[in-house]
Amino acid sequence: MNGIVAWGTYVPRGRLDRRELAGMFGVSAPGGKRSVAGPDEDALTMGVEAARLAVAGLDSLDAVDSCWFATSHAPMLDRGNAPSITAATDLPDTVGSYDTGGSIRSGVATLRAASSQAGAAVAVLADVRYGKPGSDDEANGGDAAAAFVFGPDPAVEVLSQASLSSPVMDRWRAEGDVGSSTWDDRWTAEHQVPLMVQAATDALKSAGVTESDLAALVVSCPSARVEQQVVKALGGTVVETDTRGAIGYAGTADVGLRTIAALDRLAPGERVLVVTGADGADAMVLRATDRIADLDRNPTVDEGTAVPASTYLLWRGLVERAAVRRPPVEPPAAPAVARNEDWKFAFTGSQCESCGTRHLPPQRVCLRCGATDQMSKVAMRDVAATVRTFTIDRIAQSLNPPVVVGVVDFDGGGRYRCQLTDVVADDVRVGDRVEMVYRLVSIAPNGVKNYFWKARPRLEEQS
Numbered sequence: 491m492n493g494i495v496a497w498g499t500y501v502p503r504g505r506l507d508r509r510e511l512a513g514m515f516g517v518s519a520p521g522g523k524r525s526v527a528g529p530d531e532d533a534l535t536m537g538v539e540a541a542r543l544a545v546a547g548l549d550s551l552d553a554v555d556s557c558w559f560a561t562s563h564a565p566m567l568d569r570g571n572a573p574s575i576t577a578a579t580d581l582p583d584t585v586g587s588y589d590t591g592g593s594i595r596s597g598v599a600t601l602r603a604a605s606s607q608a609g610a611a612v613a614v615l616a617d618v619r620y621g622k623p624g625s626d627d628e629a630n631g632g633d634a635a636a637a638f639v640f641g642p643d644p645a646v647e648v649l650s651q652a653s654l655s656s657p658v659m660d661r662w663r664a665e666g667d668v669g670s671s672t673w674d675d676r677w678t679a680e681h682q683v684p685l686m687v688q689a690a691t692d693a694l695k696s697a698g699v700t701e702s703d704l705a706a707l708v709v710s711c712p713s714a715r716v717e718q719q720v721v722k723a724l725g726g727t728v729v730e731t732d733t734r735g736a737i738g739y740a741g742t743a744d745v746g747l748r749t750i751a752a753l754d755r756l757a758p759g760e761r762v763l764v765v766t767g768a769d770g771a772d773a774m775v776l777r778a779t780d781r782i783a784d785l786d787r788n789p790t791v792d793e794g795t796a797v798p799a800s801t802y803l804l805w806r807g808l809v810e811r812a813a814v815r816r817p818p819v820e821p822p823a824a825p826a827v828a829r830n831e832d833w834k835f836a837f838t839g840s841q842c843e844s845c846g847t848r849h850l851p852p853q854r855v856c857l858r859c860g861a862t863d864q865m866s867k868v869a870m871r872d873v874a875a876t877v878r879t880f881t882i883d884r885i886a887q888s889l890n891p892p893v894v895v896g897v898v899d900f901d902g903g904g905r906y907r908c909q910l911t912d913v914v915a916d917d918v919r920v921g922d923r924v925e926m927v928y929r930l931v932s933i934a935p936n937g938v939k940n941y942f943w944k945a946r947p948r949l950e951e952q953s
Contacts, residue, residue: 632738
């Protein structure tokens with residue numbers, strides 16, 4: 491069985507104070523904040539961010555054989571989301587891309603599928619957590635993504651896995667519902683806790699280790715009550731990675747997010763037990779190898795940017811803003827998308843082999859020296875840039891007006907006009923440093939979602 495070679499996480503910048511949200515509906519809520527995906531973010535775009543971080547440390551992407559994507563809220567149905575993640579991460583077109591979704595447990599399913607492949611595989615888990623207004627799911631949910639690369643010579647070995655299945659009716663959601671309905675939490679705990687403890691016991695026995703051999707314990711379940719009881723039943727002395735208070739429960743991505751938080755602090759030879767509960771229970775025992783010392787660890791999740799409760803409701807589509815007086819957006823044409831796949835998904839420009847000028851979008855004829863069909867491809871998605879000029883459009887169609895459109899100059903050459911995201915319009919300045927991110931641009935009246943690259947401030951270069 492392959493082990494974990496690399497990993498990456500992504501948590502959106504938005505943070506919603508749970509008490510502010512609960513106050514709108516007159517219900518109680520725990521303290522802390524939950525992460526909130528921006529108006530141009532969804533499970534697909536967050537999955538791209540996590541996958542880009544996970545594959546960044548690989549010597550070559552050519553060894554990747556498959557890409558697996560799990561979410562309980564797929565942005566696109568019938569049409570797969572995993573192929574877009576594969577293309578935006580610039581994985582080879584020989585990669586098999588597969589969606590596994592519809593339930594919270596699909597996160598674990600994706601990890602098991604990727605780990606069992608003969609070749610290297612990328613597992614991407616991402617979720618935008620919805621909840622009925624005033625519900626525990628809404629207050630305690632969180633939006634995030636996690637990605638793992640499985641392959642030979644791993645930094646983390648999978649020592650054992652154990653699973654139990656049970657058709658528990660603890661939560662359910664009909665197609666089109668905003669959030670799930672849930673059964674009484676106490677009954678869920680009575681049924682779910684023994685399953686998770688049994689799966690953990692089986693995995694420990696299969697690995698030949700005991701609780702005292704563990705450096706960390708990861709427990710992930712939609713119910714905080716269940717999590718607490720499982721931790722208590724398993725000893726509760728090595729609890730790690732409680733991301734619930736600062737981010738929230740991240741659905742299919744939650745097990746990935748918490749596991750990575752534990753791996754980031756693991757030393758060679760140390761073991762971690764991961765236990766999840768959804769439609770039964772799953773457990774696995776992981777052990778760090780000497781290679782883990784060579785990996786770059788994920789940055790600590792910061793405080794993010796405050797999102798008012800009213801803005802959160804707008805972004806989620808739970809309240810509707812008056813429409814702007816502009817024509818509806820047009821969907822992209824399928825043939826044009828296919829002809830420009832490298833540009834649209836991987837942000838690949840062209841560079842003149844005669845004079846070295848970069849072109850975005852790619853061109854056949856050099857705009858500087860006139861050379862024709864003398865272009866090589868140049869990957870621009872990881873190249874930093876500087877804002878040369880910008881304008882603010884206050885009547886553009888957007889869930890978060892005003893829209894900022896800028897012209898950016900890339901390091902080493904190349905200029906492009908694009909939207910700026912994750913910015914406050916009045917704070918944007920010429921000379922700001924930015925980086926490219928894959929985001930939702932528009933949703934056409936026929937339901938087609940159009941994604942492309944936008945520029946985001948580089949936080950590490952802000953003064």
